[in-house]
Amino acid sequence: MAKHRRKSRDLTLWCASIVFIIQSTSQVRGAPGPSSEFRTYARVQPRVFHRNNQITTHTKINNSSHPQVLRVDLNIDGVSRTIDLRLNIDLISSGYRQVHQLDGHSKTEVPETVELCHYHGSIRGIRSSWVAVSTCRGLRGVIYTGKTLHHIHPEEDSLSSLHYLYSHSDLISNKTCGTPGVAHDFPRKKREVPWGYPKGPYNSNRDSRYVELALIADTTIYKNLDRNLNNVHHHLINLANIINALYTPLNVFVALVGVEVWTSRDEIVITTDSLRTLTNFMNYRKSKLLNKIPNDNAQLLTATRFQDGVIGKAGVGAMCTLSSSGGVIRDHSDIVGVVAATIAHEMGHNFGMHHDANYCNCPDEDCIMVSTLTSSTPTHWSSCSLEQISASFSQGLDYCLRNRPKSLFGGSTCGNGFVEPGEDCDCGSKDNCHISCCNPNTCTFRGNASCATGECCDLSTCQLKRAGVTCRIAERECDLPEFCTGTSEYCPEDIYKINGLVCRGGTAFCYEGLCKSHGDQCRILWGLSGSSSPRVCYQQNTKGSEYGDCGYNPLDSTYSPCEEVDILCGRLHCQPPDGIRFQFGADGDVTVRHAYVNSGNTFASCKTAVVDMGTRDVDPGLVPNGARCAEGKVCVDQRCISAERLLGRVDRSSSCLKNCSGNGICNSIGKCHCDEGFAPPDCRRGGTGGSEDSGPVGPSDDGETDGLAIALYLIFLGIIPVVVVFVLCYRCRRKKLKGSIWNEMFISTYVSGVQWIQRIRSYIPPEDSTTRNSDKVFTISDSIPGTRVQVIKGNLVSTTNPEVISISRSIKINESDSTVIKNQRSVVKGCGMRPNLGGIPYSAGSASGIASGGSNDLEFMCESNSEIYAAFKRLKPVRPGPSTQRDEVQISDRRAFYKKKPPPPPIL
Template sequence: MLYSGYFIWIFFSSWGIIAGSVRTLPHVMKYQTVVPQKLKESSLINGASTQIYPDVLQYSLTIAEKNYTLHLERNKGLVGKNFSVTHYSDQGAQVTTTSDLRVHCYYHGHIVGVEDSSVSVGLCSGIKGFVQVQDQMYLIEPLSGAEVGQQNHRQSSDTHNDEGLHAVYNYNHLRRKRSSCSHGNTTTFYDHGARPSGLFQLGSLKSRAQTKDHTVKPRTVELVLVVDYTEYKKFGSKKTVEARLLEIANHVDKLYRSVGVRVMLVGLDIWSYRDQIQVSSNPELTLGRFLEWRQRNLLPRTKHDNAQFITGVDFEGSTVGLANTNAMCTSNSGAVNEDHNNNPIGVASTIAHEMGHNLGLSHDSENCVCGSLISKKGCIMAESVGLVYPQTFSSCSHQQLSRFLEEVNPACLLDIPSTDRIFGGPVCGNAFLEPGEECDCGTAEECKNPCCNATTCKLNAGAQCAAGECCQNCQLKPTGSVCRPKTGECDLAEYCTGFSASCPIDAYTQNGLPCSRGKGYCYNGQCPSRQEHCKKLWGPDAEVAADACFYLHGNCRKKTLFSQRCSSSDQSCGTLFCSGGWDFPVTSRKLFYKVGNGDICNEATMNPEDNYPADLTMVPTGTKCGNNMVCYDHRCQDIKSIKVYGKNDCSAKCNNHGVCNHESKCHCDPGWAPPFCNVQQSELPQAAGLAVFTVSLVVGLLLLMVLGIGSFMYCIRKRRPPKRYSKKLFFLLVSDHFSVYMKPNRQNLVCCPPLIAAVLISL
């Protein structure tokens, strides 16, 4: 009994000492206390033991009474090379700094030996992030040491405390606001459908199905995170906010890597002086104001694809996020997110969800399958966001993303950052194809590509390719295989060459060819008409308005703030008037007139600050306005006078095996090769190409031999008297050069460059 009492006293004394040095976690209901152990041998994996944050690390960690080994790799695709941070001085002046962030402390990884696992953590001050073990997600954060972010830019590893006391807990034990997401133009309730932004359907990007496999081309979202003044005050310092935002971006990137999309942070905008817009508790109002600010202020100074706004304001009801659907790569590409939890995983999950809406994803339905998860609430696009933090994308999200990338093909996501724009330079396993790599399918646990070795970024034995529209089962598709089918009468199909895994560049029929049964002329792959544009603006039931509307009200171009009326010959090329269809067009603004006989003339209009193309409400360029006449620059012009319209005899140069495309170049039939379609691809001189290379090599070697002999003779004649030299040559390899010397006069040493010595040896 005395022993027991002594034990209890020791226990509580020890706890008191520990409790005095650790911080409490009021945002967590219960947690397990652990001490991660860095595995010493892991520091030598990349020979980087002297780095503060090595490229590769391993930790031993106990979770739910099981021991695991975490394999971590520094996320070198997290930030762009010219990553910038903008804040505002005490006087409100905008201050922007650019940093390469040569060293950062954010990692991705997996659990060794556990197939369905994922890790995203920061090691800035202890270990903080999430660890997914099959269908369970655990969160980890330090209990001892400085708050995360306070030591984010340490220059010494002496203070690196990643092996102290940590809390590990199931994400269900994280206290949070019950939350939902809304995406739409008229409501913030998540269960109401949203009207798509409409920009893609309006031809801001070509809509076509390019491939059935959206992983063929890597996609990268260049992201800017913006925080309001309330969020800044909550965390108290710019450095703390920066560290939190980097951790958030690291989590979002990890969630999207599973679907072949990388999220690269290119900028932070911290409103440290005051809000740059009026931030309302109504997310609809805040979203509209933020997107206007992005268009007016952010886009001109920071190139990016998507902007996510993080606010400390409590949104109305249970909504924590709001986004436009199908908006990626447009001026509406962005969302607003409430930072509703102390743990960054909360707002990271919201951003991943809202960005999903920008990428064309809708909320998961009952038929969606979410990997091995029993509950569909663990899916990223579950309708209730934040109640259960997401772990993966559902089967529905995979299908919707594939369809969005196929049909919309947002061009900005194909702008893969060059090597010098990626933090840390080339690295195998970051899913960016870089110099020296034959393929890059991500990390070992992410890679599902049987053609690529994830460890070496080289093709596996027997593989000819790893990705591309002309790559199938690791082999190049045969010559003439369709890799991009035609989508209409003004489009051209593209065919595999048999030599490349990539599909040839997209091409269209020659501009000016008749289309739509003579009702129009092809222009850049489309057959534009007033009728089709009315449907895009006003819905499928819309029609072109009466001719009288164009005669009375047509405007052809603007000078400053004022419209210029069309001349009588250009009236059909100015403002587009429609009838029927929706009550309001996609721009949500309209004017309407009545002409003498009672016909209605509907005109779609725009607010000057709206993020729509300037000529959206005009008759489309290329629309037929007469025989051999088209609307160009909002004037009715003869096709022959417009440079972009090809000559009638252009295809004659294609030798009856092809036609001219919209660039007046030959687009060859399957099996025939450009530039003039007069050679079959099967007869292309691959061997001749090799022969050319061989001949070039021989000629080069002969030149080198002549140079070598001349240099050698020059060296010999520099020595006197020549008769004392032996005829016999000896070659001695010394480090990086050959030393050539003669016997018996050892003092007459002649050192020749390696190239000359190599030529001498060949002789």
């Protein structure tokens, strides 16, 4: 037997460090005067308003809560800016706990109220900006202008005091990474990555992740903050508020579930060895902290100086694990935003992110996971970080992050992105609301809108989709589709087939909408080549050892043995091909065991895995619920029970008990889901199918069939006959109009500036009295019917809306009311050609936007124009004719070229 322990976090990969070269500055908070960590600063006086009333000292209302909406006027880089703020009520979760030491013992409190003065927002008029500040003791936090990051800090603990505004680019200390072999020290290419302020979870709730974060402060932090618990609590909540703002663009929301302050003694040994301190803290989290403050991730803050200038250390890919989900941080700066960025960086390692390499795309000079944190602005995540966190989630690292914590602060907050009681809609803040159906200021519908969100709302019309439109497809064999009801903007509750129905060809049973056999689970853990081992391997589960069990307790490292009847429901045994590595999770704690068991003439390969999933989630290394363990029996919670017993756990309707008349199946709430052609509730009568719970099935899923039919009717009964009549009329008219000249021509193609117009007068038949006052209108085509003049495309300068260009006794090009727009795919340049106007004088000085100047030496701006068609054409004869009086021909004043306002040019 071979033993293999998969631990990818050695000193190089298991621990990631940020090393800062820090000057010996004081760690005492709130000291007057500017911070010495920045080369320069600005002294500003913010003006805070609530309902147009200026607030001078603090933002408390009636000495209790803080307003949900604030406005701040602030001078940033010499420009007066207005900042719109909303209270971040989702920052502190329900059940929030505060732990501190009293008389040598830990005391845990669950406060009914917590002072929440922490805001998120943006700079008015700058959509890519974001702000995260607190107002409890002056204005503290970070302000991102869309280009630069600023830190704001009060001179004194009051809104009325002057504040210091620091640009992050002025940070003196240079920071380097102590983890070798991760980043590359060569020039980095700046690349375009589209970024904007987070749109909020209203737009992607289904994919949002929520981190329940615990922050712990040791005795050094407590002492540095004047041994005042309130000061420490506010400092920790300030950090969490900024961390949340940094993670929101990833659709990850950080909620603070609790804080612990070591007031009299440290609960662990904290040394200058950061790795040893991290190990001690992770053991403490596992054995004690999780009982005090259940959390997904915990970070310890200390003022202790670690060796080699390390200020942060965390396990890579450890998020959600029991043994390693957390980090240790040196609280190295008086500026809260600088420390918050360090915590966000270390949590990034927990998410499976590594330091950014040279090839990573970053919209700024540096991103948050940069290995060398310089004085640049680390406010974005690089393409590598996005790929790495996405890969971690796809491999199961987000299993503890799907549940949204309930906010401690009840009621509704307009602008937080969640539709709450009393709101019609909530599309986020005003600058980030892109839904025309919802008023972001009042969270009410606009105009005659009847919806503004949800899968059953047509956002193009702001009206409910009709009943029967599919809003959630059946994703798996044991799932059922849901349909819009026509009365709600939301899709009905997710319904699936009742637990205990046979699936996957009899190898498994439906359970909670899933169908998983032993082989399916092996493929999840080992890849597509994974398969379940023979039954002889599962006999090991009766031993209750590292090679087979019915459950592992990570708190005391004990294994539970299986009863003989339950062996196929205990530890999963797989036989992947040699050389295939374990593929579940992202560098999480996984213990793999490989045994060979005699099975007659050969030895069976039995590979098991114990995966650290914390204390609240099931180890995927166990046989999944729903797997078949015997004839008519199914695995549920590592026990082998009858499928009929599982079916009986749901209170089934009489129709379900009668097998839905043979025309449907029972759903997860015990009612019939009818086949197409039969109607609920009993599937006996004719109908469209579906159930009373998942909505009615419509004649088509989304109306595409109806739309196609209407389009076909329009084409065959409307458009084609019109085209035929037009062609016939055109041919008839062409014969009648030979020799005519038209007084007005409207341009219908994309409009471009004139290069030249050349009239060959003698080639054009003279105008007679029957056509002089003609009001006929035609579109310029490739050849003008009835004449010997052909239209030729020229190389022209693109404009969007030139004024009238007229031809009379002289040719005048009127000034354009729009500017020349360069074709992005071709270079506009002088063509070196003066206009040839056929002997007709040219009136200069009014061709702005078309000619390059106003003198007789004007050069026309030309381009290849391969993308935009020219609307004004060069005219030349098709065949020669007599030309004796070309300058004596009089041109009617009414003979002119006019433009018709064109459609916008194509996006190039």
